[in-house]
Amino acid sequence: MERRTFLAFGAGTIGGFCLQGCAGLNQMLAGSKELFKISLAQWSLHRRLNGQQKPILDNLDFAKEARSFDIEAVEYVNQFFKDKAKDTKYLTEMKKRAKDNGIKSLLIMCDGEGNLGDPDSQRRKKTVENHYKWVEAAKFLGCHSIRVNAYSQGSFEKQMELVADGLSSLSEFAADYKINVIVENHGGLSSNDHWLTGVITKVNLPNCGTLPDFGNFPPEIDRYEAVKAMMPFAKAVSAKSYDFDEQGNETMIDYYRMISIVLAAGYHGYVGIEYEGNKLSENDGIIATKQLLEKIQQKIKNV
Numbered sequence: 001m002e003r004r005t006f007l008a009f010g011a012g013t014i015g016g017f018c019l020q021g022c023a024g025l026n027q028m029l030a031g032s033k034e035l036f037k038i039s040l041a042q043w044s045l046h047r048r049l050n051g052q053q054k055p056i057l058d059n060l061d062f063a064k065e066a067r068s069f070d071i072e073a074v075e076y077v078n079q080f081f082k083d084k085a086k087d088t089k090y091l092t093e094m095k096k097r098a099k100d101n102g103i104k105s106l107l108i109m110c111d112g113e114g115n116l117g118d119p120d121s122q123r124r125k126k127t128v129e130n131h132y133k134w135v136e137a138a139k140f141l142g143c144h145s146i147r148v149n150a151y152s153q154g155s156f157e158k159q160m161e162l163v164a165d166g167l168s169s170l171s172e173f174a175a176d177y178k179i180n181v182i183v184e185n186h187g188g189l190s191s192n193d194h195w196l197t198g199v200i201t202k203v204n205l206p207n208c209g210t211l212p213d214f215g216n217f218p219p220e221i222d223r224y225e226a227v228k229a230m231m232p233f234a235k236a237v238s239a240k241s242y243d244f245d246e247q248g249n250e251t252m253i254d255y256y257r258m259i260s261i262v263l264a265a266g267y268h269g270y271v272g273i274e275y276e277g278n279k280l281s282e283n284d285g286i287i288a289t290k291q292l293l294e295k296i297q298q299k300i301k302n303v
Helices: 022-029 042-049 059-068 078-084 088-100 121-130 132-141 156-175 193-203 223-233 255-264 282-301
Strands: 037-041 073-077 104-109 145-148 180-184 208-211 237-241 270-275
Touching: 037 042, 037 104, 037 282, 042 059, 042 073, 042 078, 042 270, 042 282, 059 073, 059 078, 059 088, 073 078, 078 088, 088 104, 088 132, 104 132, 121 132, 121 156, 132 145, 132 156, 145 156, 156 180, 156 193, 156 208, 180 193, 193 208, 193 223, 208 223, 223 255, 237 255, 237 282, 255 282, 270 282
Parallel strands: 037 073, 037 270, 073 104, 104 145, 145 180, 180 208, 237 270
Antiparallel strands: none
16 A cells, blocks of 8 residues: 555635645645556446346456456455355466456455354354455455454444454454455444444554445444544545436535545545446446546646
8 A cells, every 4th residue: 555645634625625735735746646546346346247237247357347447456355256265276367367457456355254243252263264265365366455344243342342352363364464454334333433443443453454435324424524533544445436416426425525534644545446326337337436536636636
């Protein structure tokens, strides 16, 4: 990850994007090509990968498909190669196709391996061990992280304690592979920023962090304040999108405001497109999200 030159944001507004001192910003950006990079989360194509939308896409062709959008980096989802985590031949082919298409593999989003905060200590231990193979696969593919879910049962404090225990064990294992373990706001208490940041603080390991997603928040949570709280721990960012207006702006999320929060935290790594809408095709949704991110970046740099 390329992190971390701090940008100060304050007065002056560009359509909801706040900056402190245009001249100072331009000086800071002198010689810089990008404020952030754009990657593609595989979930953006889940209907095509699951055969629900045409043209149907095979997991092995994901890297080539990403390149067709002029995107240089990808974030995999384990369910699209669920039984291949230990299949060296298959992973070698994935790695080869990524390299052949000039694609950088960033992370693997892991689902379906149990609850890292399971109240039963043996099931919690088994869940941690279930993730080992994905840590190893991530290392093999050249990724920097695996994304995990932080699910548990019980009170606010008890779930924090249990998830922190599971995350700590997994992060300690992953550290030997130089792999990060990052948690997305992905439902349950993980979509409560106070709880999630409390968990990460409790774990207190350098390779355990967050993956802030612009979506995945319940109505009672202020998504902007939540992302702001999660960003100091972020090792990846997910640009969730649903629908767009005639000007190309996301209708549910103020992308200008979100990107300002991301940059204000000093984050200049990859922002992953994760289109999840229904009105546009998956391909068109990816294109619309990419165009919006590029427009925001260009507008900031032209201040």
